[in-house]
Amino acid sequence: MSAGPFSKRDFGQNLGKVLDAIAQAVQDIAVLLRSSSCGETGTSNTFGDKQLEVDIRADEFIFERLQESNAVATASSEERPEEIPLGGQGFAVAFDPLDGSSIVTANFAVGAIFGVWPGDRLLNRTGSEQVAAAYAVFGPRTTLIVALPDPGGFAGQVVQEYALVEENGAVTWRLIRDDIHVGERKVFAPANLRAAAENTVYRDLVSQFIVDKYTLRYTGGFVPDVHHILTKGGGIFLNPVSPSAPAKLRLLFECAPLAFIVEAAGGASSDGRTSILQLAISSLDARTPISLGSKDEVKKSLRCLAN
Template sequence: MEEYTRESGLPAGLASVLTCVASVVSEVSNVLRSGSVSSGYSGGTNAFGDNQLEVDVAVDRLIFERLASCSAVQGAASEEQPELKPLPGRGYTVVFDPLDGSSIMGANFAVGTIFGIWPGGSPVGRAGRRQAAAAYAVYGPQTILVWARPKAGSTAAAEVAAAEERVQAGAEAEPGPAEHVEANGEASADGRGSGPDAEARGSDAASLCSCSARLRDTHQVDEFLLNADGTWRLNRADLAVAPVSKIFAPANLRAAAANEEYAELVRKWIEANFTLRYTGGMVPDVHHILAKGSGVFCNPCSSTAPAKLRLVFECAPLSFVLEAAGGSSTTGQHSVLDEPIRTTNDRSKICLGSSQLVEESLPAMQAA
């Protein structure tokens, strides 16, 4: 993996972080397969009041320990411990969901880990498009690691390298002007945030699902497979998501009871003979889109079924990967990557995947 990241032309610090991520994913895979940690409740709760499983706590602790050993990681936060912890390194802050879908482990379903990698310090006050890279792991019959990273020689690679230099010199990695959160709490106009400026730019469907600065042009999505000896091999390079599909994953389906637009959308897709692929785990359901090259994961909300997914730990990293593969994402108002992060507890609606299906979801996403 070190050789691959080096040959990919990544800045040294980002290469180090991604190598660390790959290493700890291998360790987490071993923990899950060995059955050495119970999947029962630990008796504790995290900062958000969620009941914790013993395996959540164990995996969370392991990832923090490994990130602390990486010289390019200066801070980390997780869904289990959302307050940012300073770490000895310098360069990046990593936010992660240690075990997404842990509640379905009892059924032996696939689960995952999600990573958002931010230049410099805290992601609070920035939007998801300012991530340097993002990654997720799927622990199923095979262990798969997928990440989105800057293409060699791209403007994104140059910006990440410049941010590394600023941080190493003792300065902060300043976010670009498009992603600053303004005093009124909105993303600035260039970031396609919500509010009057966004409305003035037009409300066509495409503008509510993506940004003119396409991640696909400057980033690449790669998939790796974990070998039996603990090493990684590149399985597929430069993954892409087609704009059309007939595969759907309807999450938070209880919202359809009060969200008539969502109920109608699901009926429309069923009547069009779409294929249903939904496990109840966000990581495997989103990975299915990349595995098949198309599809949609749709998670609207309603007055009785509010948004539950956390913006910084789940929605922003996975949207970064999908948009880097040429897909779209939306909150109903704009791309998930243009939603400003105000706190680590921010929740968000989300639809992501093939652009045509994401656009079709807009009435349901905007209904609540």
């Protein structure tokens, strides 16, 4: 595996190798999305989601790269939701290989999500135990956003963005934004909007956003909607529920890693009662309502999430 942007940095315990494996897998998937069929396979994963050919191949690429790193003891994915031993030592990785595959055939931006925990297990952990998390955006550009230990030696995490670029005939990762922060902006992305038919608190909140002249930025993809918040410096993604529109986003594979990144950037996350990072991952299929983004905006969403 070729050296990536993280392997030469001293994170301790080979975390750089894991992050480089993720970066290489993202590069593999970027090529895959440009050149392969996005047709359905006729199969579904354990959760009942229809699988595309690119879902399965992206999943394979990531498992292969993680195993090659020799630094991953256990991995699990949304396509293969079981704790699979990979023979390495140091970390457990959970990932969604192609988040938003339902919109990939419309040629919308899609993503991949990764959470990295120390040790060899994922169950009965919390998101706060992650040592790093990342997501990739596959759009006009391929970018990788990473929350990782502060390379300056200070406490906490730093959030950085890398872009896949061609330099001197070679494809490489270039750091394009360092120390990303989430502030306050009047932008909203209302997911699971069908829940507003029964969840009147959610419906009232969306109406208030409109009255207050918030900007709507919603693609139908979790990753690009959260990425817009980090790119523009604020806003909120919210996914409340109702009796007939239950939670679909998975705590382990989607919510915990993205919450880790947003909170590392100075934002907030909640399920209506507590930070997403405090929720115990009691099963690989655990799901949760969620809001992510600017602290003040997340506070406004608490009642509709707990409804």
